[in-house]
């Protein structure tokens with residue numbers, strides 16, 4: 001066998017070695033920082049290094065066809081490089097929900113994430129192997145010889161992987177048990193695994209036909225005698241965490257407007273609310289799902305959601321989106337996006353501040369089906385909120401009480417207090433937006449158009465550098481409190497209090513109970529007086545406070 005003919009397997013193992021080594025620097029850093037003796041950690045590094053190299057070589061062998069290998073290897077190397085950047089910058093790991101989140105990210109969010117640092121990391125991690133790969137000749141063989149070589153490569157790779165795995169079994173097993181997130185740090189296998197899982201989720205079309213929810217939904221007795229229709233605004237926040245919420249006792253006053261509403265007009269703050277997921281992709285459908293998180297509300301929806309039930313009962317439903325869309329939740333109800341409006345002072349560079357959702361709202365309500373609107377309206381506002389990493393872009397210049405603020409996408413490069421300033425400004429702006437929304441709702445009520453109320457809840461929290469973590473999306477089982485503890489408030493106009501029989505004093509006394517996104521579905525149905533088997537009053541937050 002000549003030297004030229006041995007090359008393809010050289011390429012497989014050299015690329016695998018590069019991917020396992022420089023392509024996994026965050027993983028090796030993480031392992032090296034673990035507790036234990038130096039010898040113990042070195043053995044762990046060597047064992048896992050060999051397992052990762054061999055597994056990657058097996059995967060590459062599978063792809064070692066003349067016209068497939070270079071593009072496929074290039075893709076894997078680039079994926080490893082991008083992952084390395086995001087792990088370094090934000091402490092995120094690549095699991096199926098994170099990949100699904102990436103796949104649903106729009107251009108604007110990608111632009112927020114781009115930075116010089118990213119270019120540098122990609123050049124460093126992907127440059128050398130790609131330069132080498134594209135400068136070597138491609139050897140062609142007859143198909144059966146190629147098949148034989150590839151299969152041999154796969155088998156050898158798997159044998160080495162199993163051998164190395166068994167040899168360092170004890171260390172690896174305890175590593176995987178105690179640090180579950182480490183498995184999602186293995187580049188690029190984490191992304192290959194995640195892509196397979198996400199693709200499998202999309203596959204069977206019969207599963208994607210949604211099961212109906214609340215087919216028996218009807219409007220309750222309050223509608224028979226109503227003078228005005230009810231209007232409930234459900235504001236879905238973005239990336240707001242409970243810890244920085246003024247009403248929850250944060251050292252800074254980030255929620256002055258809501259505090260006024262709390263002191264003067266019956267707003268109720270709920271300090272103990274847990275999100276369903278740690279990213280929008282999981283939390284958003286879950287908030288509207290009839291299922292609790294435990295029963296699968298955090299999985300890809302297979303059932304219709306809250307909005308379908310409200311609409312089926314005969315109400316008008318409108319979804320206003322100032323972010324990257326409703327992830328399929330609003331597909332069957334009226335919906336509109338405000339992020340592409342061109343409102344002077346409110347919109348800039350293809351996105352708008354959240355107040356844009358209040359612009360022309362009366363007209364949007366007036367345009368809803370008149371028969372349904374006369375019964376009642378549920379209005380969802382999907383905020384841009386505190387979407388990172390470019391927090392400073394989420395707030396208008398005249399609404400930045402905390403300065404100086406971090407203006408870079410490279411969060412770890414900012415002074416921690418400037419990062420917190422930029423983030424707290426987004427909370428303060430959400431407070432302002434909610435104050436404006438409450439004012440609009442109160443006006444609807446005093447002018448006799450609707451009996452109004454509001455529920456606000458954030459989709460998930462955010463890490464601001466605690467334990468080296470930034471952004472969100474850490475797998476739920478080991479997510480830090482900052483990513484799952486979210487703010488929530490509720491407000492009912494006197495007319496809606498009377499109509500629903502809910503006592504605000506009682507609600508305030510119960511507000512510190514442990515709640516979660518699981519409660520939203522049932523509480524909205526309760527407040528809107530929609531009866532259905534799908535409604536569980538045990539999860540309806542206002543149920544114990546009805547007279």
Ligand SMILES: [Zn+2]
Nearest residue numbers: 239279280459
């Ligand atoms: Zn989100």
